Amino acid sequence: MSVALWIIATLLVLGGLLYYRSSLLVTSLGMVAMFAIGSFFDIVGPVLWVLLALVLLPLNITFIRRGYISKSLLGMYRKVMPEISETEKDAIDAGTTWWEGELFRGAPEWKNLHSIQKAELTREEQEFLDGPVEEVCKMLDDWEATHELADMPEEVWQYLKDNKFFAMIIKKEYGGLEFSAYAQSRVLQKLAGVSTILASTVGVPNSLGPGELLQHYGTKEQKDYYLPRLATGEEVPCFALTSPEAGSDAGSIPDTGVVCKGEWEGKEVVGIRLNFNKRYITLAPVATVLGLAFKLYDPDHLISDKESLGITAALIPRDTKGVEIGRRHFPLNVPFQNGPIRGEDVFVPLDFIIGGKEMAGKGWRMLVECLSVGRAITLPSNSAGGVKSIALATGAYAYIRRQFKLPVGKMEGVQEAMARIGGNAYLMDAVTSFSTKGIDLGEKPSVISAIAKYHMTEKLRSCMDDAMDIHGGKGICLGPNNYLGRGYQGVPVAITVEGANILTRSLMIYGQGAIRCHPFVLEEMLASAESGSEALNRFDKAIFGHIGFAMSNFVRSLALGLGGYRFSDAPFKDSTKQYYQQMNRFSANLALLSDVAMGVLGGSLKRKQRISARLGDMLSYLYIGSATLKRFADEGRQHEDLPLLHWAMQDTLYKLQEAQLELLDNFGFVGKTMRAIMYPFGRFVKRPSDRLDSKVAKILLKPNASRERLGAGQFLAVEGQFGYLEQTLLDIIEAEPLHDRVQRAANERMPFIFLDKVAAKGKELGVLSDDEVALLERAEQGRLRVINVDDFAHEDLMAGKAAREWALENQGKSQTKKSDAA
Numbered sequence: 001m002s003v004a005l006w007i008i009a010t011l012l013v014l015g016g017l018l019y020y021r022s023s024l025l026v027t028s029l030g031m032v033a034m035f036a037i038g039s040f041f042d043i044v045g046p047v048l049w050v051l052l053a054l055v056l057l058p059l060n061i062t063f064i065r066r067g068y069i070s071k072s073l074l075g076m077y078r079k080v081m082p083e084i085s086e087t088e089k090d091a092i093d094a095g096t097t098w099w100e101g102e103l104f105r106g107a108p109e110w111k112n113l114h115s116i117q118k119a120e121l122t123r124e125e126q127e128f129l130d131g132p133v134e135e136v137c138k139m140l141d142d143w144e145a146t147h148e149l150a151d152m153p154e155e156v157w158q159y160l161k162d163n164k165f166f167a168m169i170i171k172k173e174y175g176g177l178e179f180s181a182y183a184q185s186r187v188l189q190k191l192a193g194v195s196t197i198l199a200s201t202v203g204v205p206n207s208l209g210p211g212e213l214l215q216h217y218g219t220k221e222q223k224d225y226y227l228p229r230l231a232t233g234e235e236v237p238c239f240a241l242t243s244p245e246a247g248s249d250a251g252s253i254p255d256t257g258v259v260c261k262g263e264w265e266g267k268e269v270v271g272i273r274l275n276f277n278k279r280y281i282t283l284a285p286v287a288t289v290l291g292l293a294f295k296l297y298d299p300d301h302l303i304s305d306k307e308s309l310g311i312t313a314a315l316i317p318r319d320t321k322g323v324e325i326g327r328r329h330f331p332l333n334v335p336f337q338n339g340p341i342r343g344e345d346v347f348v349p350l351d352f353i354i355g356g357k358e359m360a361g362k363g364w365r366m367l368v369e370c371l372s373v374g375r376a377i378t379l380p381s382n383s384a385g386g387v388k389s390i391a392l393a394t395g396a397y398a399y400i401r402r403q404f405k406l407p408v409g410k411m412e413g414v415q416e417a418m419a420r421i422g423g424n425a426y427l428m429d430a431v432t433s434f435s436t437k438g439i440d441l442g443e444k445p446s447v448i449s450a451i452a453k454y455h456m457t458e459k460l461r462s463c464m465d466d467a468m469d470i471h472g473g474k475g476i477c478l479g480p481n482n483y484l485g486r487g488y489q490g491v492p493v494a495i496t497v498e499g500a501n502i503l504t505r506s507l508m509i510y511g512q513g514a515i516r517c518h519p520f521v522l523e524e525m526l527a528s529a530e531s532g533s534e535a536l537n538r539f540d541k542a543i544f545g546h547i548g549f550a551m552s553n554f555v556r557s558l559a560l561g562l563g564g565y566r567f568s569d570a571p572f573k574d575s576t577k578q579y580y581q582q583m584n585r586f587s588a589n590l591a592l593l594s595d596v597a598m599g600v601l602g603g604s605l606k607r608k609q610r611i612s613a614r615l616g617d618m619l620s621y622l623y624i625g626s627a628t629l630k631r632f633a634d635e636g637r638q639h640e641d642l643p644l645l646h647w648a649m650q651d652t653l654y655k656l657q658e659a660q661l662e663l664l665d666n667f668g669f670v671g672k673t674m675r676a677i678m679y680p681f682g683r684f685v686k687r688p689s690d691r692l693d694s695k696v697a698k699i700l701l702k703p704n705a706s707r708e709r710l711g712a713g714q715f716l717a718v719e720g721q722f723g724y725l726e727q728t729l730l731d732i733i734e735a736e737p738l739h740d741r742v743q744r745a746a747n748e749r750m751p752f753i754f755l756d757k758v759a760a761k762g763k764e765l766g767v768l769s770d771d772e773v774a775l776l777e778r779a780e781q782g783r784l785r786v787i788n789v790d791d792f793a794h795e796d797l798m799a800g801k802a803a804r805e806w807a808l809e810n811q812g813k814s815q816t817k818k819s820d821a822a
Contacts, residue, residue: 001041010034018555021107024548028056059544070540077528077539080602095372095446097516098438103583103622104517106553106591110571110580113626118634119437125183129713132163133190137715142195143480150328150335152197161233166205169212174227181439184377185432186713189385193714193722196490199382200336204282205230207374208367208498210237210291210315210354217355217366226289226315239291240278240341241367247280247500251364255294257312259302262347270302272314272353274322274346280497284339285328290316291354292341293363303350309361314352322346334490369444375498376435376449383460383494384428385714386487390467391425392711393483393722394418395700396729398470400786402752407701408470412690415697417466419688422696423647424459425710430631430648431456431624447513451620454504457494464488479790483721506609509616514594514605517619520546521598550595554677556588561678575642576629579649582685583625586656589678590618593663600670614663621656625649640706643695647688654687702733728782735779738762738772755780 001009013034017027035052038044058064099116102108121129136159145152160166168184170176179187184206192199205211211230214223229235246252255276262271276294284290296312298304316323326340350357354366398409398418408414435452438445468475468488478485495501499508515522520542527539560568570580594615597605605612632638632645661679664671699706716723735755742762743750750758759776762768768776795806 001037001043003043006034006038006041006043010038015555015559018548018552019559021548021552024059024544027548028060031056065544066536066540070543071536073543074528074536074539077524077543095369095444095449095512095516098441098443098445098448099434099626100445100447100451100513100619100623101517101519103587103626104513104591104594104619105519106549106556106588108584108587108626110569113630114571114633116434116437116441116630119180119182119433119440121183121186122180125179125186128177128179128183129186129190132159132165133187134715134717136160136163136165136198137190137194138717138719140195140198141480142197142486143482145195145197146333146335146486147478150330151337152201156198160202164231164233165202166233166236167211167231168202168206169215170227170231171215174223175231176227181373181377181436182433185381185384185436188378188381189388189429189432190713190715192382192385193389194720196334196382196386196487196493197336199385200282200334200493203378203382205237207378208241208371209239209374210289212370212374213239213291213313213354213366214315216370217359219351219356221351222315222354222356235288236283236286237289237291238281238283238287238341239293240276240281240284241293242280243276243278251311253293253295253311255292257294257296257314259296259298259304259350260300261302264347264349269349271347271349272296274314274316274343274348276341276343276346278342279340280329280338281341282336282338284325284341285337287325288318290318290323290341292316292343293367296360303357303360306361311364311367312360313354313363313366314348315354316343316346316348316352320346320348331493332489334486334493368446371498372444372446372449373439374449375453376439376445377432379494379498380428380432380435380452380456383456384425384432386460387421387425387428387463388711389714389722390463390484390487391421391700392707392714392716393725394421394467394470395697395702395707396725397474397786398697399701399729400725400732400783401474405751409697409701412694414470415694416690417470418697418700419647419693420466420651421463422700422710423644423651423688424463426631426641426644427624427628427648427652428456428459429710429712430627433634434627434630447509447516447619448623450499450504450508450512451616451623453498454501454509455620455624457491458501460494461491464491474787474789477789479792481721481785481788481790483725505616506613507606509620510612511606511616513616513619514598514612518594520549546595550592553588553592553595557585557592558677560585560588561680563681572633572637574637576632576645576649579625579629579653582653583622586618586653586660587622589660590615590622592678593618593660593674596670596674597667610666611663614659617659618656618663621652621659625652625656628652635709638706638709640704641709643692643699644706644710647692647696650686650688650692653685657683657685703730724782725786728779728786731775731779731782735776738768738776741767753783755783 013030017030022030031052035044035049058069099113102112136156139159140152140156164177167176168179168187170178172178188199188203191202210226214226226235230237241253243253243255245254255278257272257274259270260273261268262273264271274292274294276292292314293311296309297307298309299307318325322343322345324342326342328337328339331338353359359366395409395418398414399407401408409418431452435445435448438448464484464487467484471484475482475484475488515525523542524539524546527535527542530538565581565585568581568584570577597611597615601608628645628648632641635641664675667674699710714722716726718724718727739750739752739755739758742758742765745765745767746761755776759768759773763773798806
């Protein structure tokens with residue numbers, strides 16, 4: 001054996017051991033075996049054996065490795081470790097990691113993904129969707145609610161209370177529905193397809209709010225009193241966290257509570273004197289009980305040795321002296337109940353703290369844990385439901401609306417936008433189903449919730465833009481027949497609330513993900529904060545696991561980048577195989593880049609927000625792709641759905657690739673080096689092709705099984721706008737051959753308009769039956785309703801002061817006319 005051959009073989013063995021993540025001992029034995037082979041062929045002499053011993057012995061002899069190497073590394077680590085605030089620590093500690101942790105480790109076990117049971121509804125949950133949810137969708141006229149009443153009608157409010165829409169999360173022992181997170185998501189999707197006001201009003205009490213906090217942290221007395229009243233709607237809750245000075249930086253709220261003695265119900269008790277000023281509080285104008293977050297202080301040490309206890313959450317009845325419910329905010333013509341709350345010198349007893357005195361100062365931890373659940377349900381579900389309904393409506397409209405003698409949906413430019421809507425609708429439903437299944441399995445997915453909130457609301461924004469472009473004038477003229485306008489106006493609300501999207505992307509997703517999902521970083525941080533021999537032992541295990549992990553990901557990234565990803569593991573051998581293999585490569589890249597970024601930037605990484613954002617994008621797209629592949633498998637790998645799956649996966653992985661390349665291009669010399677390792681042959685993922693766009697668009701244009709699955713669960717009764725669209729689409733499709741028959745009989749070309757006149761002509765020629773004539777007439781009536789827009793009298797568009805003045809002026813004119821007539 002030649003020296004060169006032995007070196008190559010040794011490097012391959014070492015690479016293989018690292019690729020498959022062998023232990024330090026096994027890797028060391030592998031190197032000893034290769035050196036023994038080298039000695040047999042007179043390639044390795046005493047000097048090389050000594051060098052090998054100098055490397056391997058200190059690493060494998062525990063007391064040497066810990067006493068010298070790990071101890072020195074621990075000292076260095078403590079010097080460079082950035083200081084973490086209490087709020088940051090609580091956010092990191094809150095929640096759990098699930099599938100996203102698998103993706104962060106650089107070698108996803110796909111069998112684990114597909115072993116997770118499919119999310120399904122119980123019979124009771126399905127009956128609720130088919131019954132009360134369907135009924136309330138029929139009851140609400142969104143134009144009346146948004147334009148005329150600036151609220152839902154009283155009968156809708158009462159119906160929601162009577163049927164426990166606000167009690168989906170409350171346990172049955174307290175009179176609630178106790179629905180799964182998946183069921184809550186399905187309910188919100190259906191409501192969102194009808195009205196943003198309706199979905200927001202139902203969603204908020206079932207996510208972050210008094211009900212959720214009480215069930216997890218409330219005292220028995222608090223639960224027994226409030227939960228049954230919340231379940232029946234006797235109490236309407238809101239939760240006041242955001243202040244004018246503290247929005248996404250909720251930990252900086254200036255609102256205070258001071259522990260002191262005061263009078264309550266005629267007796268002197270120890271309580272809290274509150275001063276607060278909150279805004280953007282959903283349901284505040286109609287709430288009867290306020291959940292309140294504030295910073296608690298105990299200057300006289302009445303309940304604690306500490307003066308500053310931290311953020312605390314309490315329940316305050318609306319009629320408490322000093323509480324002021326302000327007027328309403330007006331969120332972008334989507335007037336769900338939202339407004340400010342203020343309080344000056346409001347005194348309440350200590351037992352108003354959620355969980356009692358023992359939970360004083362623990363409010364931030366409570367909030368971030370509950371928000372990690374609610375944020376994964378409400379806004380992602382509302383966004384997915386909106387886009388599913390938009391996909392069906394846009395497909396129907398694009399077939400019904402004709403330009404240049406053909407449906408606009410057959411034009412390539414329109415199909416490009418339609419493909420984005422259809423592909424994202426498929427993907428978004430997959431993400432919400434998978435994420436809520438995790439919650440139902442007991443997870444509190446803080447990282448996943450940030451991914452779902454950010455990306456689903458951003459995709460809603462993108463799809464709304466595309467739908468408006470396709471609808472043109474139909475979309476921009478508000479009125480009872482415009483099913484896009486209010487949703488389009490309200491998109492920034494979803495972008496802004498529950499953590500502004502810029503912040504979520506640039507800080508939260510990767511800021512939590514890097515620590516929570518990395519298999520060793522959190523353990524290193526915890527060990528470095530301790531002292532003594534146990535801390536050193538703990539750090540030693542973590543740091544050497546981390547070193548081996550980084551070396552493995554370097555080898556994996558290099559091997560997969562050179563084309564090895566085409567031979568990596570995939571659970572299926574069909575056309576989806578490529579996506580699993582590409583994600584194997586990207587997962588290894590993410591793991592390696594994370595260690596490189598943390599190693600090079602250290603504590604300054606959290607200030608390098610664009611680097612953090614792009615790393616977060618990589619993790620997000622890996623998660624989104626996983627959820628999409630799981631949906632395809634869970635639904636029986638339907639061949640007809642492949643265009644939707646291919647589009648969603650290709651778009652997702654292309655965006656992942658571009659996020660990674662942008663990161664490398666903005667990471668100086670380190671980025672150039674990493675690019676050479678990860679992209680030796682350049683880009684390897686392509687965006688969806690024109691041909692694929694066309695296939696997705698065609699799915700949306702006409703009824704078929706894939707289209708039905710795409711819109712599953714949405715409100716499509718004929719009484720609603722989307723149901724009317726669906727019925728008109730069916731009528732138009734049935735009318736087309738009748739139109740052709742009349743043309744042939746009349747021996748003349750007729751445009752596909754004035755179908756009622758075509759019907760009369762067909763009847764005159766004797767080629768249409770009475771039923772066919774009726775069909776054409778109904779199709780024309782539906783066609784006109786679909787393509788026409790609303791118009792108004794000037795006074796109908798007035799609001800506020802102008803409307804009142806106009807009414808008074810015309811009332812005076814009317815009385816003058818009556819007097820003259822008399």
